[in-house]
Amino acid sequence: xxxxxxxxxxxxxxxxxxxxxxxxxxxxxxxxxxxxxxxxxxxxxxxxxxxxxxxxxxxxxxxxxxxxxxxxxxxxxxxxxxxxxxxxxxxxxxxxxxxxxxxxxxxxxxxxxxxxxxxxxxxxxxxxxxxxxxxxxxxxxxxxxxxxxxxxxxxxxxxxxxxxxxxxxxxxxxxxxxxxxxxxxxxxxxxxxxxxxxxxxxxxxxxxxxxxxxxxxxxxxxxxxxxxxxxxxxxxxxxxxxxxxxxxxxxxxxxxxxxxxxxxxxxxxxxxxxxxxxxxxxxxxxxxxxxxxxxxxxxxxxxxxxxxxxxxxxxxxxxxxxxxxxxxxxxxxxxxxx
Amino acid sequence: xxxxxxxxxxxxxxxxxxxxxxxxxxxxxxxxxxxxxxxxxxxxxxxxxxxxxxxxxxxxxxxxxxxxxxxxxxxxxxxxxxxxxxxxxxxxxxxxxxxxxxxxxxxxxxxxxxxxxxxxxxxxxxxxxxxxxxxxxxxxxxxxxxxxxxxxxxxxxxxx
Numbered sequence: 001x002x003x004x005x006x007x008x009x010x011x012x013x014x015x016x017x018x019x020x021x022x023x024x025x026x027x028x029x030x031x032x033x034x035x036x037x038x039x040x041x042x043x044x045x046x047x048x049x050x051x052x053x054x055x056x057x058x059x060x061x062x063x064x065x066x067x068x069x070x071x072x073x074x075x076x077x078x079x080x081x082x083x084x085x086x087x088x089x090x091x092x093x094x095x096x097x098x099x100x101x102x103x104x105x106x107x108x109x110x111x112x113x114x115x116x117x118x119x120x121x122x123x124x125x126x127x128x129x130x131x132x133x134x135x136x137x138x139x140x141x142x143x144x145x146x147x148x149x150x151x152x153x154x155x156x157x158x159x160x161x162x163x164x165x166x167x168x169x170x171x172x173x174x175x176x177x178x179x180x181x182x183x184x185x186x187x188x189x190x191x192x193x194x195x196x197x198x199x200x201x202x203x204x205x206x207x208x209x210x211x212x213x214x215x216x217x218x219x220x221x222x223x224x225x226x227x228x229x230x231x232x233x234x235x236x237x238x239x240x241x242x243x244x245x246x247x248x249x250x251x252x253x254x255x256x257x258x259x260x261x262x263x264x265x266x267x268x269x270x271x272x273x274x275x276x277x278x279x280x281x282x283x284x285x286x287x288x289x290x291x292x293x294x295x296x297x298x299x300x301x302x303x304x305x306x307x308x309x310x311x312x313x314x315x316x317x318x319x320x321x322x323x324x325x326x327x328x329x330x331x332x333x334x335x336x337x338x
Numbered sequence: 339x340x341x342x343x344x345x346x347x348x349x350x351x352x353x354x355x356x357x358x359x360x361x362x363x364x365x366x367x368x369x370x371x372x373x374x375x376x377x378x379x380x381x382x383x384x385x386x387x388x389x390x391x392x393x394x395x396x397x398x399x400x401x402x403x404x405x406x407x408x409x410x411x412x413x414x415x416x417x418x419x420x421x422x423x424x425x426x427x428x429x430x431x432x433x434x435x436x437x438x439x440x441x442x443x444x445x446x447x448x449x450x451x452x453x454x455x456x457x458x459x460x461x462x463x464x465x466x467x468x469x470x471x472x473x474x475x476x477x478x479x480x481x482x483x484x485x486x487x488x489x490x491x492x493x494x495x496x497x498x
Contacts, residue, residue: 013476031476060480063473079477105477123477150474168471196471214470253449254470272449272472304446305472325446 001278001296001319004046007038007328009053014322016064016308021071023314028328029062035076035086037093038328046318046330057084057095064108069115077106083120085138099138101128108153112161117141119163121151127165127175129184142184146173153199157206158262162187164209166197172211172221174241190221192243198255204262209241212255212269218247218279220290230288245290250277250297253305259319261311264338267292268319270306275299276321278333295337302327345390347423353399355384374444376406379415382443383436387494389428389487398422400432405455413447415440420455429459433469434478435491 012031019026024040026048037052058078065076074086074093081104085097103124110119118130118138125148131141149168156163162176172190177183195214202209209221222244224232234240253272260267267279278296285291302323312318317333359377364370380403384396395401405418417436421429437452444450452469454462468474478484 061476079480107473123474152473168467195467214467 001276001298001334002332003329004318004332005048005330007048007050007330008326009036009050010034010326010328012326013324014307014326014328015061017310017320017322017328018065018067018074019310019312019320020067021069021313023312023318026320026328026330027065027067027074028322029065029076030322030326031061033058033060033062033078035062035065035074046315046332048330052093054086054093054095057086058082063106066110068111069113073111075109075111075118077109077120079105081106081122083109083118097136097138099130101140101143102126107151110154110156110163112156112163113158114161117156117161117163119154119156119165121154121165123150125149125151125167127151127154127163127173129163129175142175144175144184144186146175146186146189147171152197155200155202158202158204159206162206164200164202166200166211168196170195170197170213172197172200172209187238188241190241190243192219192246193217196254199257201258201260201267203260203265208260210258210260210267212258214254216248216251216253216255218251218255218258218267218269219243220245220247220292222287244288245292247279247292250294251275256306257308257310259310261316262313263311263316264333266295266311266317266333266337268309268311270301270309270321272305273299274302274304274306274323276301276306276309276319276331278337280337296333298331301329301331346426346428347390350388350391350393350398350422352393352397355394355396356403373410374408374415374448376403376408379406379408379417379440379444383417383439385494386432386435386439387491388422389431389435389491392494395419395432395436401436412449414449414451415444416451416453418453418455420458424458424460426459429454429461430465430468431487431491433465434475434484435488437469437475438479438488439492 014030017028026038029035035054038048039051041049060079076084081102083099084095086093102122105123121127127144129142130138147167153166174188178185193213200211221241226234226237251271257270276298279292280295282291304324309321319331322328386395407416440450453466
């Protein structure tokens with residue numbers, strides 16, 4: 001793995017980064033209460049330059065940012081308990097909507113692939129689903145109080161209006177809109193981690209999830225539909241999620257983030273031991289008992305904890321990371337691994 | 339912070355303070371590589387005041403040199419602290435004060451863990467989990483009321 005660029009500018013911890021859908025703008029946020037937008041400056045897709053600093057949106061740390069699928073809107077979640085929506089309509093990003101409702105720190109925000117829904121989660125243990133009609137009005141569609149502790153992260157299914165969450169209560173949960181009742185429900189609870197689940201991500205098809213935890217393991221989960229060919233029981237004719245692989249023994253501290261590349265199938269992790277690791281499914285892997293190999297172990301990727309790792313959605317093998325050390329780094333994975 | 343009408347532990351056992359660290363000639367010599375040791379970490383936290391008593395963590399044996407581990411190669415510092423009673427409701431605040439003081443004092447390369455000494459508190463696992471969660475700690479430190487209480491514990495001589 002090769003370091004392409006180091007982006008400096010944030011003061012203090014950088015909590016999160018997010019690529020826009022075209023993969024040519026990276027948004028970042030952190031302890032300094034600013035959002036920075038790093039734009040592709042030339043034909044070289046990986047010479048990013050700081051073009052925009054968004055301030056005055058939040059009173060406290062900005063924990064996460066997320067782009068709408070159209071790339072016109074950016075949502076930011078803050079410890080100040082609000083979510084801000086930034087609109088590019090006028091050429092500049094302006095904050096014109098503030099979503100209030102969570103009781104305390106909002107930790108994650110994500111747009112559904114359809115663009116119709118926004119999910120947020122908080123230390124108040126709830127996941128909120130916001131519905132946007134004409135992308136200007138945001139209405140609360142559901143308040144989901146299924147977790148028993150802080151909800152750390154929400155992520156949407158790559159094709160469907162299904163959201164998955166990770167929590168301090170050691171579980172993952174899957175939420176979806178029940179068609180008959182027209183109501184959002186918790187469809188599954190995924191138990192196996194022994195401590196806080198910090199992050200999770202779907203694979204390209206949405207049939208698998210990968211999660212990372214304070215228990216220093218990564219787990220891969222497989223969805224089994226009713227009447228699946230493997231004979232896995234599906235009570236009440238509902239799909240079930242099973243942990244099919246635990247990747248242990250590589251990470252030496254809390255794993256803060258995980259990203260499953262939808263183009264290359266590589267899984268990247270960001271760890272509190274300052275390292276970035278990449279895992280690849282073995283060629284002869286069995287779908288029901290897959291095996292993953294570590295193909296990159298970059299032990300001092302940052303000088304402090306790595307908080308986020310995120311694959312570029314367009315350019316293969318390009319990874320962004322950010323850290324407590326105040327820096328954002330852009331990496332390129334070697335061709336022979338892809 | 340409000341003074342509790344009834345103290346949880348009215349008669350804590352008091353221990354003497356240890357003497358100051360002796361300074362050797364090497365300490366003054368810039369050409370000698372000087373690694374951090376347990377005693378130096380102890381000196382950073384021994385003066386922290388118990389939230390309930392006008393006494394230091396050292397005097398109450400909440401922190402002791404023998405409960406501190408430091409690894410200069412792996413850049414790890416681990417501090418065990420022992421609440422005076424196993425149902426002490428202040429244990430989380432004491433742990434947070436120790437963690438904040440070390441975050442402020444030690445170089446950023448150190449990974450700091452603050453944990454309750456094994457079998458010294460009823461909610462040991464809960465307290466350790468909260469203290470290890472840096473997102474919760476970061477959010478707590480943005481709470482002006484809480485940071486004032488912590489500063490009162492860390493720097494009693496400054497805040498009165």
